[in-house]
Amino acid sequence: MQKDYLQKSGYKKSGKVYTPPILQLGEFxxxxxxxxxxxELLWIGILQNKFGFNxxxxxxxxxxxxxxxLNLEKLKNKWLAPLSVYAKLSEQEKSLIVEKVKQTGNxxxxxxxxxxxxxxxxxxxxxFLVYHDSQNSSDGLATFKEYLSxxxxxxxxxxxxxxxxxxxxxxxxxxxxxSPHTSLANFPAFTDYPHTEISQKVASGIRMAxxxxxxxxxxxxxxxxxxxxxxxxxxxxxxxxxx
Numbered sequence: 750m751q752k753d754y755l756q757k758s759g760y761k762k763s764g765k766v767y768t769p770p771i772l773q774l775g776e777f778x779x780x781x782x783x784x785x786x787x788x789e790l791l792w793i794g795i796l797q798n799k800f801g802f803n804x805x806x807x808x809x810x811x812x813x814x815x816x817x818x819l820n821l822e823k824l825k826n827k828w829l830a831p832l833s834v835y836a837k838l839s840e841q842e843k844s845l846i847v848e849k850v851k852q853t854g855n856x857x858x859x860x861x862x863x864x865x866x867x868x869x870x871x872x873x874x875x876x877f878l879v880y881h882d883s884q885n886s887s888d889g890l891a892t893f894k895e896y897l898s899x900x901x902x903x904x905x906x907x908x909x910x911x912x913x914x915x916x917x918x919x920x921x922x923x924x925x926x927x928s929p930h931t932s933l934a935n936f937p938a939f940t941d942y943p944h945t946e947i948s949q950k951v952a953s954g955i956r957m958a959x960x961x962x963x964x965x966x967x968x969x970x971x972x973x974x975x976x977x978x979x980x981x982x983x984x985x986x987x988x989x990x991x992x
Contacts, residue, residue: 780960790911791980800858831963860880
Protein backbone atom coordinates (compact mmCIF):
# COMPACT_ATOMS: atom_id res chain seq x y z
CA MET A 750 0.00 0.00 0.00
CA GLN A 751 2.75 2.43 1.03
CA LYS A 752 4.87 1.42 -1.98
CA ASP A 753 2.03 2.23 -4.37
CA TYR A 754 1.52 5.59 -2.66
CA LEU A 755 5.20 6.47 -2.94
CA GLN A 756 5.36 5.59 -6.62
CA LYS A 757 2.19 7.56 -7.38
CA SER A 758 3.77 10.52 -5.56
CA GLY A 759 6.73 10.48 -7.92
CA TYR A 760 9.23 8.55 -5.79
CA LYS A 761 11.72 6.51 -7.83
CA LYS A 762 12.60 3.01 -6.64
CA SER A 763 16.16 1.72 -6.78
CA GLY A 764 16.41 -1.61 -5.02
CA LYS A 765 14.76 -1.06 -1.68
CA VAL A 766 15.37 2.69 -1.68
CA TYR A 767 12.74 5.25 -2.74
CA THR A 768 14.12 8.61 -3.89
CA PRO A 769 11.78 11.64 -3.55
CA PRO A 770 11.16 13.70 -6.71
CA ILE A 771 13.19 16.71 -5.58
CA LEU A 772 16.33 14.59 -5.11
CA GLN A 773 15.97 13.10 -8.59
CA LEU A 774 17.01 16.47 -10.03
CA GLY A 775 20.63 15.90 -9.01
CA GLU A 776 22.98 16.09 -6.07
CA PHE A 777 22.91 19.00 -3.67
CA UNK A 778 25.73 21.37 -4.56
CA UNK A 779 26.42 24.91 -3.50
CA UNK A 780 25.25 27.31 -6.19
CA UNK A 781 26.04 30.99 -5.95
CA UNK A 782 22.94 33.13 -6.36
CA UNK A 783 24.60 36.30 -7.63
CA UNK A 784 27.28 34.71 -9.79
CA UNK A 785 25.30 31.91 -11.38
CA UNK A 786 21.55 31.94 -10.86
CA UNK A 787 20.61 35.62 -10.93
CA UNK A 788 21.88 36.32 -14.48
CA GLU A 789 20.02 33.26 -15.76
CA LEU A 790 16.66 34.32 -14.29
CA LEU A 791 17.09 38.05 -14.83
CA TRP A 792 14.66 38.19 -17.75
CA ILE A 793 11.83 37.09 -15.45
CA GLY A 794 12.60 39.87 -13.01
CA ILE A 795 12.83 42.47 -15.77
CA LEU A 796 9.34 41.62 -17.01
CA GLN A 797 7.94 41.68 -13.47
CA ASN A 798 9.64 44.99 -12.73
CA LYS A 799 8.53 46.59 -15.99
CA PHE A 800 4.90 45.51 -16.02
CA GLY A 801 4.14 44.56 -12.42
CA PHE A 802 4.25 41.10 -10.90
CA ASN A 803 0.95 39.76 -12.22
CA UNK A 804 1.17 40.95 -15.83
CA UNK A 805 4.93 40.43 -16.00
CA UNK A 806 4.57 36.87 -14.77
CA UNK A 807 1.79 36.26 -17.29
CA UNK A 808 4.18 37.41 -20.02
CA UNK A 809 6.75 34.90 -18.78
CA UNK A 810 4.13 32.14 -18.76
CA UNK A 811 2.93 33.17 -22.22
CA UNK A 812 6.42 32.98 -23.67
CA UNK A 813 6.98 29.59 -22.04
CA UNK A 814 3.73 28.33 -23.55
CA UNK A 815 4.89 29.41 -27.01
CA UNK A 816 8.13 27.50 -26.52
CA UNK A 817 6.35 24.38 -25.27
CA UNK A 818 3.87 24.50 -28.14
CA LEU A 819 6.70 24.80 -30.69
CA ASN A 820 8.41 21.80 -29.10
CA LEU A 821 11.77 22.57 -30.72
CA GLU A 822 14.12 19.61 -30.74
CA LYS A 823 16.91 21.52 -28.97
CA LEU A 824 14.61 22.46 -26.12
CA LYS A 825 12.85 19.16 -25.50
CA ASN A 826 12.90 18.22 -21.83
CA LYS A 827 14.78 21.44 -21.07
CA TRP A 828 13.97 23.81 -18.26
CA LEU A 829 12.96 27.01 -20.06
CA ALA A 830 13.72 29.42 -17.21
CA PRO A 831 17.51 29.91 -17.62
CA LEU A 832 18.49 32.36 -20.34
CA SER A 833 21.30 30.09 -21.50
CA VAL A 834 18.84 27.59 -22.91
CA TYR A 835 18.04 30.08 -25.69
CA ALA A 836 21.65 30.88 -26.56
CA LYS A 837 22.08 27.99 -29.01
CA LEU A 838 18.99 28.61 -31.10
CA SER A 839 19.55 28.95 -34.84
CA GLU A 840 18.46 32.05 -36.74
CA GLN A 841 15.68 30.02 -38.33
CA GLU A 842 14.43 28.88 -34.92
CA LYS A 843 14.57 32.44 -33.59
CA SER A 844 12.52 33.69 -36.56
CA LEU A 845 9.94 30.98 -35.96
CA ILE A 846 9.66 31.96 -32.29
CA VAL A 847 9.25 35.64 -33.17
CA GLU A 848 6.42 34.81 -35.57
CA LYS A 849 4.63 32.72 -32.95
CA VAL A 850 5.11 35.40 -30.30
CA LYS A 851 3.69 38.00 -32.69
CA GLN A 852 0.51 35.92 -32.90
CA THR A 853 0.07 36.25 -29.13
CA GLY A 854 0.19 40.05 -29.41
CA ASN A 855 2.93 40.24 -26.80
CA UNK A 856 6.05 40.84 -28.89
CA UNK A 857 5.93 44.58 -28.23
CA UNK A 858 6.05 44.01 -24.48
CA UNK A 859 9.09 41.74 -24.66
CA UNK A 860 10.85 44.13 -27.01
CA UNK A 861 10.14 47.11 -24.79
CA UNK A 862 11.29 45.33 -21.64
CA UNK A 863 14.48 43.88 -23.10
CA UNK A 864 15.68 46.81 -25.24
CA UNK A 865 17.91 48.38 -22.60
CA UNK A 866 19.50 45.07 -21.62
CA UNK A 867 20.09 44.16 -25.26
CA UNK A 868 21.79 47.49 -25.94
CA UNK A 869 24.21 47.04 -23.06
CA UNK A 870 24.54 43.26 -23.43
CA UNK A 871 24.52 42.39 -27.17
CA UNK A 872 24.76 38.65 -26.41
CA UNK A 873 21.58 38.68 -24.33
CA UNK A 874 20.00 35.33 -25.38
CA UNK A 875 16.51 36.81 -25.94
CA UNK A 876 17.79 39.76 -27.97
CA PHE A 877 16.00 38.35 -31.01
CA LEU A 878 12.70 39.50 -29.47
CA VAL A 879 13.82 43.13 -29.53
CA TYR A 880 12.96 45.47 -32.38
CA HIS A 881 12.84 48.77 -30.47
CA ASP A 882 15.85 51.02 -30.92
CA SER A 883 17.23 53.17 -28.16
CA GLN A 884 20.46 54.91 -27.31
CA ASN A 885 22.73 53.62 -24.56
CA SER A 886 22.83 56.21 -21.81
CA SER A 887 24.32 56.69 -18.37
CA ASP A 888 20.79 57.29 -17.06
CA GLY A 889 19.59 53.98 -18.44
CA LEU A 890 22.60 52.22 -17.00
CA ALA A 891 22.06 53.81 -13.60
CA THR A 892 18.43 52.69 -13.57
CA PHE A 893 19.38 49.15 -14.48
CA LYS A 894 22.16 49.03 -11.87
CA GLU A 895 19.78 50.25 -9.18
CA TYR A 896 17.28 47.52 -10.06
CA LEU A 897 20.00 44.86 -10.24
CA SER A 898 21.31 45.80 -6.81
CA UNK A 899 17.86 45.05 -5.37
CA UNK A 900 18.23 41.44 -6.51
CA UNK A 901 21.49 40.61 -4.74
CA UNK A 902 19.62 39.36 -1.66
CA UNK A 903 18.02 36.07 -2.59
CA UNK A 904 15.60 36.09 0.34
CA UNK A 905 13.61 39.24 -0.41
CA UNK A 906 10.05 39.13 -1.66
CA UNK A 907 11.18 40.46 -5.05
CA UNK A 908 13.75 37.73 -5.63
CA UNK A 909 11.44 35.05 -4.31
CA UNK A 910 8.84 36.11 -6.88
CA UNK A 911 11.42 35.60 -9.62
CA UNK A 912 12.37 32.16 -8.30
CA UNK A 913 8.74 31.12 -7.86
CA UNK A 914 7.94 31.91 -11.50
CA UNK A 915 11.11 30.11 -12.61
CA UNK A 916 9.94 27.03 -10.72
CA UNK A 917 6.45 27.40 -12.16
CA UNK A 918 8.08 27.07 -15.59
CA UNK A 919 9.34 23.66 -14.47
CA UNK A 920 5.80 22.72 -13.51
CA UNK A 921 4.56 23.96 -16.90
CA UNK A 922 7.06 21.73 -18.65
CA UNK A 923 6.16 18.70 -16.50
CA UNK A 924 9.74 18.55 -15.25
CA UNK A 925 8.84 18.53 -11.58
CA UNK A 926 6.53 16.39 -9.48
CA UNK A 927 6.22 16.92 -5.75
CA SER A 928 5.01 14.72 -2.95
CA PRO A 929 1.72 15.81 -1.33
CA HIS A 930 3.50 16.05 2.02
CA THR A 931 6.24 18.48 0.95
CA SER A 932 6.05 22.26 1.23
CA LEU A 933 5.97 22.65 -2.57
CA ALA A 934 2.68 20.76 -2.65
CA ASN A 935 1.27 24.03 -1.22
CA PHE A 936 2.90 26.09 -3.97
CA PRO A 937 -0.08 28.51 -4.36
CA ALA A 938 0.29 29.46 -0.68
CA PHE A 939 3.48 31.28 -1.62
CA THR A 940 1.34 34.26 -2.64
CA ASP A 941 1.08 35.12 1.08
CA TYR A 942 4.88 35.33 1.51
CA PRO A 943 6.32 36.36 3.93
CA HIS A 944 3.26 36.82 6.13
CA THR A 945 2.38 33.20 6.90
CA GLU A 946 4.38 30.25 8.17
CA ILE A 947 3.31 28.00 5.29
CA SER A 948 4.35 30.61 2.72
CA GLN A 949 7.79 30.80 4.34
CA LYS A 950 8.10 27.01 4.14
CA VAL A 951 7.09 27.11 0.47
CA ALA A 952 9.69 29.83 -0.16
CA SER A 953 12.35 27.61 1.40
CA GLY A 954 11.24 24.73 -0.82
CA ILE A 955 11.42 26.99 -3.88
CA ARG A 956 15.01 27.98 -3.12
CA MET A 957 16.00 24.36 -2.60
CA ALA A 958 14.37 23.28 -5.85
CA UNK A 959 16.03 26.10 -7.79
CA UNK A 960 19.40 25.00 -6.40
CA UNK A 961 18.65 21.48 -7.58
CA UNK A 962 17.77 22.59 -11.08
CA UNK A 963 21.03 24.52 -11.29
CA UNK A 964 22.99 21.74 -9.59
CA UNK A 965 26.15 20.01 -10.74
CA UNK A 966 24.37 16.94 -12.10
CA UNK A 967 21.11 18.52 -13.16
CA UNK A 968 19.62 16.93 -16.24
CA UNK A 969 17.79 20.14 -17.11
CA UNK A 970 20.58 22.71 -17.06
CA UNK A 971 24.05 22.72 -18.62
CA UNK A 972 26.37 24.40 -16.14
CA UNK A 973 28.95 24.98 -18.87
CA UNK A 974 26.82 27.69 -20.43
CA UNK A 975 28.61 31.05 -20.56
CA UNK A 976 25.83 33.64 -20.19
CA UNK A 977 26.40 34.26 -16.47
CA UNK A 978 30.14 34.69 -16.98
CA UNK A 979 29.55 37.00 -19.95
CA UNK A 980 27.00 39.04 -17.99
CA UNK A 981 29.37 39.96 -15.19
CA UNK A 982 32.42 40.45 -17.43
CA UNK A 983 30.42 42.68 -19.74
CA UNK A 984 29.25 44.64 -16.70
CA UNK A 985 32.84 45.51 -15.87
CA UNK A 986 33.43 46.69 -19.44
CA UNK A 987 30.32 48.87 -19.34
CA UNK A 988 31.41 50.44 -16.06
CA UNK A 989 34.74 51.43 -17.61
CA UNK A 990 32.94 53.02 -20.57
CA UNK A 991 30.72 55.18 -18.37
CA UNK A 992 33.19 56.21 -15.67
